[in-house]
Amino acid sequence: MKILVLGSGAREHAIVTSLLRETTSTGSPAHEIVVAPGNAGIAAVVQTAELDPNDPEAVANFAIERNIQLVVIGPEAPLVAGVADALRTRGIPVFGPSSAAAALEGSKTFAKRIMDEAGVPTGRARRAATTAEIEAALDEFGAPWVVKADGLAAGKGVLVTSDRDAALAHATGWLAHGDILFEEFLDGPEVSLFFVSDGHTVLPLSPAQDYKRLADGDEGPNTGGMGAYSPLPWLDDEFESEEAFVDEVLVSIALPTVRRLAHEGTPFIGLLYCGLILTASGIRVIEFNARFGDPETQVVLPRLINPLSDLLFASATGTLADQPQPTFSTESAVTVVLASENYPEHPVTGRVLTGVDDADRIDGVHVTHAATALSGGQLVSTGGRVLSVVATGNGFGEARERAYRALSLIQLDGGQFRSDIALRVDETAAGAGASTGDGAGAGGSVDVPGAEQHLAPLAGWRHVYSGKVRDLYVPTAAASVDDAAALLVVATDRVSAFDVVLEPGIPAKGELLTSLSRWWFDRLAGFPNHLVDEDAARADGVPAVPASVRARAMLVKPLDMFPIECVVRGYLSGSGWIEYQASQSVCGVPLPAGLVDGDRLPLPIYTPAFKAELGDHDENITFERTAELVGPEIAEALRGLSLAIYARAAEIAEDRGIILADTKFEFGADRETGEITLADEVLTSDSSRYWDAAAYDSGERTASFDKQIVRNWLSANWNRVGTPPALPAEVVDRTAARYRELIERLTA
Known part of the structure; x- marks a missing residue:
């Protein structure tokens, strides 16, 4: 496929690197890639073109002349300028939203309106267009203040401060560029989560966390991002699994947003970047972007198993429903940004870079260029964020060691970088048994x-x-x-x-x-x-x-355990219901149209998950991926055993007025005979979803027997910081009663 990528940064270099991993059956590159305008690092691996990426007519004419089959828009400016619109009117598939839909990033006020009308959880906000309105907003919100430029600011138009004078100066300084948005201060860890959309179907990628402040310990001014890592093992702590977190964001944020935009006649086609914060009251949206984030892209795409081109082209052509759920390797990925002296205020440019090739040769490392050029045969810096060192490894300890070892080989006079990227998860992994x-x-x-x-x-x-x-x-x-x-x-x-x-x-x-x-x-x-x-x-x-x-x-x-969680679903609920809403399928298994939450499926379905190593997260996989992991014969046996066990258990439970909605099994091989053996706990309320059949028949479709009572109480009474409060006797008693009731009804 002939692909044109627009942009000149590390994000575009990361996209190109992912596309170059795709090869034909003979091992040759699967795509002919052109990047406009690119940079020195990109020019070393693919063709670049002198083309203004913000000029809709110039880009469209170039694409027609070169017979381009797919255009991928990297940065935000071409989107707001309407480059995607010009391409679509000429019938050229383009990955990137229209200028109207890109207002989701280009106008904070537009984004707030869409969120309000879609019911998406976010903070309270107020727009200010004059100095008097700025003063009034400062009085209304109180410290700490969150002040945002209502437009594109390359990630630097945001200030969070408890200093009223600083908030006032920031707001009045940006007022010349447009309106100012004041937002409610939200506290908690931040997460970046990407969704690919074709205007209707929405598929999630893997979460990442970036570091916005310039210096270690989140000190210093805000930047476009000084590093990132993926996956986020601590989401397992917060939500019991990364998959559960992604599902919640999909159903409560991404899908409502995309459907609201479609309702308004501005379908969102491209990459929806959800900037999220996990507050004591739940997930909230900080901001939306309409393109891949930088530096998060540098750690998400190296872990992507699916061909990136398939996702991009399907989004551009409205066929995303035909694509399997994106899957990711269990490797850890870390990126550290090297920035110029005096970044972000007045970066010093034109300085020579050395050692980049040496860093690139380290196992598991590649360097994505952001602001580089060749001058007199030497590599020089041309901007604030100069490059990103990307490293993958078997755990964050290995990934971080590789990244910082590579960075130590690169010399840039006055260069600066953070030394604590992914340190939090590295320490967690090192301390776990x-x-x-x-x-x-x-x-x-x-x-x-x-x-x-x-x-x-x-x-x-x-x-x-x-x-x-x-x-x-x-x-x-x-x-x-x-x-x-x-x-x-x-x-x-x-x-x-x-x-x-x-x-x-x-x-x-x-x-x-x-x-x-x-x-x-x-x-x-x-x-x-x-x-x-x-x-x-x-x-x-x-x-x-x-x-x-x-x-x-x-x-x-x-036993020698198989790395597969063998999930069987007889009813549509939980993450299966969420995935069905997005794709009318679960783990690649197509389902009939028109199902609703809690419906009984025509036949039970097998939806396996890959059991990740310690510190990583389980991920849903297709049956075909299971066969790759354990071999076709074992995969068939696991599916057959799981469905057979579920069928027997569901019949037994049904005779006792209990619905076994879904469950998971684990199997291992007998070390002496090799026989596949059922292991771990089986069919408990911790590993299964049980419903009361009488309540189900009367319309209460998800009356369950589990510890949801505990989760609900804890969510309402603890902000997940420090030591949690003791459970009240009433919560303990009710939870114990649910455990006892299930056992009594099953075993009576």
Whole structure:
């Protein structure tokens, strides 16, 4: 495909780098790429053209003359100038919204109106067009003030300050360029999340976090961005999974926004950048951009598994519904920006850069140029943000080490960069214990520091690991989990939400969920599971299960776990409902039109997820991706077993007035026979969605049996900073009652 990319920065270099990864069956480049105007780094890998990217007629004529099949607009200025409009009127596919839709970025006031009418959560705002209105807004909002230029400012028109004089000076200074917007101050971590849209279908990419301030510790002036990282493992802490966070943003923010724009006759075709903040009251929109963000693009695209060109072309041609859900590697990606002296105020340019090629040669590293040119055979800086060093690795520790090692090789007189990019997640990863899984070798939980200090010793057993709600032991004589003939998994009464263990626990929770797992294992005769017969194990020298934990413990065999969560859905709900609204499919499985939340599916569907390494997040995948991970035969077996187990369990539950809406299973291979074996907990209220059939029939379609009571109370009474408050007795009692009711109704 002949592709024209408009722009000259690191974002465009990152887009080109992603497109160049796509090759034909013979290994040659899949695309002929031209970039206008580009920079020195881009010119080293593809053709560049002397073309004003902000001139609609010039760009359209160039595209026609060169037989361009797809135009990708990188920066915001060409969008607001109407370049996409000129291309579309000539029938040229273009990835980028019309000038009317791009007002979502070009006018903060327009964006606020769209959000208000679409019901998108955001902060309160007021526009000021005169000095008097600025003074009134300062009085109305109070410190700290959030002051924004109502137009394009390359990320530097925003000031957050508690200094009234500074807020007044910033507002009056930008007033010459247009209206000023004052916004409610919102507090919390920020997240950047990209969505690809064709005006109707919306597909999410992976979240990233950027660093806007110039100096370490978020000090100094605001910039266009000094670095970024992806994925965001701490979203698992806040939302229990990154997927759940993305789904919430999709259904509450991206889809309503795109549909509102379509309703107004300005369909949004291109990249919707959602600048978000996670407040104690929920997710709020800080701003929208109408294009890929810089530097977040530099860490999102290297992890993208799908061909980027397929997504861009499908968006441009209205065929995004035919595309699979974008998937991402489990690698960590970090980018660090090198900026010129005196950036962002008055950057010193024209200085020589050396060592860039040496940095590029480090394994897992590539350099994306932002403001570079060749002068007299030397590479020189031409702007404020000069380049981005991008590194990927198996974890953030490796990615950060590579990025900063590469950066140490690059010399720029007066150059400046932050040394704390992704440090937060690097420290988290380094402090987490290695996971052996809750019972059978599966990863995915974070070790609970100090948990062993609160555990009574168990005769014959040695504690090796604590998850948030379960503890793992090996026989005292075993050197490790790998050396153990059997493992002891002890369920506790601990209850967690938002990745913190709460106080107090839920009385008898460990016993209740263990008894439910055992009950289900008994009813799934014919499906091999990981439970070990205690008498046989004793004969092999395995210690007895201590009486003090017997009611909440399972003796299990170690397995070689498959990295797949085998999810089966019989009803449309949760993330499946959200994905269906966007694409009329779930994990690549097409579904009939017209379904609503809670509908029973014509047949149960298998929607697997990839179990990421510790610190990363699980991600939904297609069946075809499962086959790539574990092989076609194993993939077929996992799907068949999962559907068969669900069918039996759903029938059993239905006979007892309970709907098994969906559930997840985990499997491993027996280390001696290779037999695929059902592992971990099975069909508990922590791993399944159970509904009351009578309530469902009467119209209350999602009356569930789980810890949602705890999540709801905690969300309303804790801002997720510091130590969470103790759960009230009423919340504890109601939660325990839901656990007991499910078990009583199933097992009666």
